[in-house]
Amino acid sequence: MSSPTLWVKSAATLTPDGFVEGATVQVAAGQVVRVWASGEAPTPKPADEILDLGPQLLLPGFVNSHTHAAMNLLRGFSDDLPLDPWLHQHVYPAEARLKPGDILWGTRAALLEMIASGITTFVDMYFALDEVAQAVRESGTRAVLGRGLITVSGRGEEALAEASDFHRRTQGSADGRITTWLAPHAPYTTTPDYLQAVGEAARALGTGVHIHLSETRREVEDCLAAYGVTPFGLMRKVGLDRQPLLAAHAVHLTADDLESFSDWRPGIAHNPISNLKMGCGMAPVARLLELAMPLGLGTDGVASANSLDFFLTMKASIWGARGATGDPCWPNAAQILHAASAGGARAVELHKKTGAIAPGLAADLIGVSLQGVGLEPVHDRISTLVYSATAAAVKTVLVDGKLLYQDGAFLTLDQEAILAHAAEIGRRLVAKN
């Protein structure tokens, strides 16, 4: 028996070929069947569902290509510090106070914020992944989950075994919405031998690897001093160029790194707000786009970025890049809007599943209103979306054709309960004793 068809009408729908005016998107079994131009869609059958978004624009849902969702619990608790003491003296001690169940609530809180911002897929690196997976399952969103792996704790082998076990149990779960990768934290919290073992495990499991790479100048200098190669060079040295790789940050790239991308195309998660706020620098975004690298945008965790508003992330990626290069033209708004959806999907090899509104892809769709104060008049939709809009413009969110959010209401998550629990846990985490 075929499932009922959903017809999503909007003022205009953004497809890989541009906006289709007055389009109707035909959705069946959670997938886009076809995008019909104005007046061309067939008449719906009585059992069909119609979602008429009126003046809203329909866009592909955003892909947050790097975050630590549960860090939502640590918003604003230790700002304005260098990365090293911030991580070791503040974040890690607070995380050590997390109790079972806290990560579930923290991830739920992040999901409220991500859904309201139009993020339909997120790429997470954290621990207690069964709790993260539960939040994904109940929220209806899509995710790529990776357990953070470090060797400095002395539990590296055990953590890798747990991550492999999580992959076997969870890959493809939540009706295919959960993908699991392995996620060694960074070259400076692991060893080359361990990274090599992670790569071997990933290839044996048939999955990818997500890692923080070249975030600070010091990280690159230390890696060169210790191993004679940059962090990206180290990836190739230990064989991590032989399975899908997602490199979060890629701020400090050498000429050799850029040259290596001629025959190696790792995904890159660009986190402009976190990088700028932590004073780490700015990834060479325009250059990476010129090289046609699979480039996605990420928020990083709220402990460093303070917000999961993906519209802020888009703005920061342009402002930061132009501030760093002095070039007022690149990257442009259309490139960054593309990176926010299709680019992120490509960076984690989900481009055959999501990231665009096209036949055969999941109906991961967002309705955005460009009406109201601060948005009108709209001379150029892409310009207004990227340079003027905030998350408040997002009115409708669907994943796999299922409504998750409509006009400020969460249809799968209990906003009141989640915010109350998150506030309570947050207070405990930063308590002095």
Ligand SMILES: [Zn+2]
């Ligand atoms: Zn991160």
